[in-house]
Amino acid sequence: MIPREEYRERQERARARMRALELQALVVVSGPFYERPGDVAYLSGHLPPFPTSETEPPFAGTGYAAAFLDHRELVLLVDTPRYRSDRVVADEVRVSVDLWGTLVEVLRGRAAWEVGVVGTDVAPVEMARRLEEAGFRMVPADGLLRSLRRCKSAAEVDLLRRAVACAREGLVAACTACIPGASEQEVCATGVAAALRAGADFVRYLRVHSGPWSAWTTRWPPATDRRLIKSDLVLLDLVGAREGYHFDVLRTTLVGFDPLPWQRALLEATQRALARALRTVRPGVPVREVVAAALGAYEEAGLGEHAATLLGHGIGLETVEAPYLRPESEARLEEGMVLCVEPSVCLPGRGGACIEEEVVVTREGCEVLTSGIPRLLWE
């Protein structure tokens, strides 16, 4: 667990940013547990217990939570008395099914008429309406916490390492289940159960994309009733969390372990792309150099036009965080960033390959947190 003092330090750092932006107060809004709980969790330790649902007053179960922060206190706003008070670091907690009405009260009580808002991309229109009606001016301040969350503390890296251990159990079990005749759903069930048994808070999904579906980077649903046949490429993308910190690891396997020439080309190019990308990782390096290194390997293999240009992303209290590993990125790597590096290539209609590692940027280069998970499980 994150020490209580670390939460107080985070709150102090957020206050410093707030003052730098000449804001008197901040409202931080987070979504439910599968969806963007990070900002409120980062500041207060609160993790929402429920996904959102449609509601009508006085019944609420939206899953949203909010934090009010000014120069002297942090007030957490939740909509259920069953929040984990043992995990929360706040000066006051307000519990109300009318979350946004309570937020208005808190702001009025502190005469905070202009507030920075973190989470405008997740806070519902309804919140904005209530604040506007009550006469408050909102200043979008979405980047404020993002920059603080980008580099992880030692305690955070330790939790991310423990989260990866759940991914390991899940992926090894899922790979073992990839035999001819097994359905994607059966592989999914096996992998999810292993990750939960290993202590995951939840598994957000295990995408099992087999055969032609392996060329899809995303699909509804995560697993279908398609049955595996010999020589299917199978992408296994396992995403979830442990103690609030996420894991996101992807492996490609092959039913029967005997790749056709075009499959071998995809897999070898992906391994080379990954190795090249990881070799460039160290503090100060522009993100786009990491991306270029991977894409260069695909170019050399004649697969450049089929390679994804999004090479990965940060990870922490949410699955996808800054920095985004894109060719256009202006960011540079910093010590303590934890990155999901996931070169991928897809031949539409035929199949695809991807390998995703989690790495922490160290002073000298990087440490691969997922090195205990075999890259190609048949070798």
Place this chain on the structure above:
Amino acid sequence: MIPREEYRERQERARARMRALELQALVVVSGPFYERPGDVAYLSGHLPPFPTSETEPPFAGTGYAAAFLDHRELVLLVDTPRYRSDRVVADEVRVSVDLWGTLVEVLRGRAAWEVGVVGTDVAPVEMARRLEEAGFRMVPADGLLRSLRRCKSAAEVDLLRRAVACAREGLVAACTACIPGASEQEVCATGVAAALRAGADFVRYLRVHSGPWSAWTTRWPPATDRRLIKSDLVLLDLVGAREGYHFDVLRTTLVGFDPLPWQRALLEATQRALARALRTVRPGVPVREVVAAALGAYEEAGLGEHAATLLGHGIGLETVEAPYLRPESEARLEEGMVLCVEPSVCLPGRGGACIEEEVVVTREGCEVLTSGIPRLLWE
């Protein structure tokens, strides 16, 4: 699957409501797959492939989707080319990582300057900002689809029945795993895997609340590393979906099958509350009469002050839908509603009991879809 003609009928019914509200056009916004995908799925068949994540242009993966509807067409807006076009019923599909920018374009192209918005409680502030900047006037119209979705068609009831079959497999497996020494996490893994193997698209969560935690109606995380001991009450709440239609079934079990007197009192009162509630269910009956019947049974058992007043909710393309079974409800039951009826009682610090059945309101009364799942698994 829902027949394509049924989607066209839904679109026509939505148009009729739109005209009744004197609206020229409608924008329907839905959340990602765990969170409120229902309205866009109801109109178009689109189910989002991914949960939401923080993004930065041009990379998007928000999981949101939108539908534009006017008197002649339905335009679906999605942010990935990998949407399941085989399942979608729309006149046009626009794919763009800039979902809200594309929505502005669509509205401009149709000169729709005033639009009804369905989903103001889920659409992000960012969407409202973009529409306002472009000069559009938004009229909240959240209830418009809710009333259409309340009563299920024969095809929908069939899908809900198939979804319940997944819950059955999951709960029976989870109950069997409730032995002394097993952790909540192990029980959770067993139940989730069984539901996925039975064909669930996903399991949103299996809450395993044991011992004192059984008095918590909600908690982060859904299962902990607490190990079960003899005489623990264990609440098992399994929520997920199959073919887009949700299941939500809860059972209470007891480790060792030998209830203490206070546990027996909770369990028997809950069974009586459930039986009384279900006996009142038929078309035309006020929702509050169903609630009163259940609460009356708890009153008679001297447990009135500890009983939850929210007795349940509708279910369909989302876990929680109208009607909400609350004492203050003004609604009446209608044929075709599918209800989760879940009387519950909690003694804080000691334990709780809940049994949740899914029932469809029929002409004569109701049919219990979950009757194949034993209510008390030790009897």
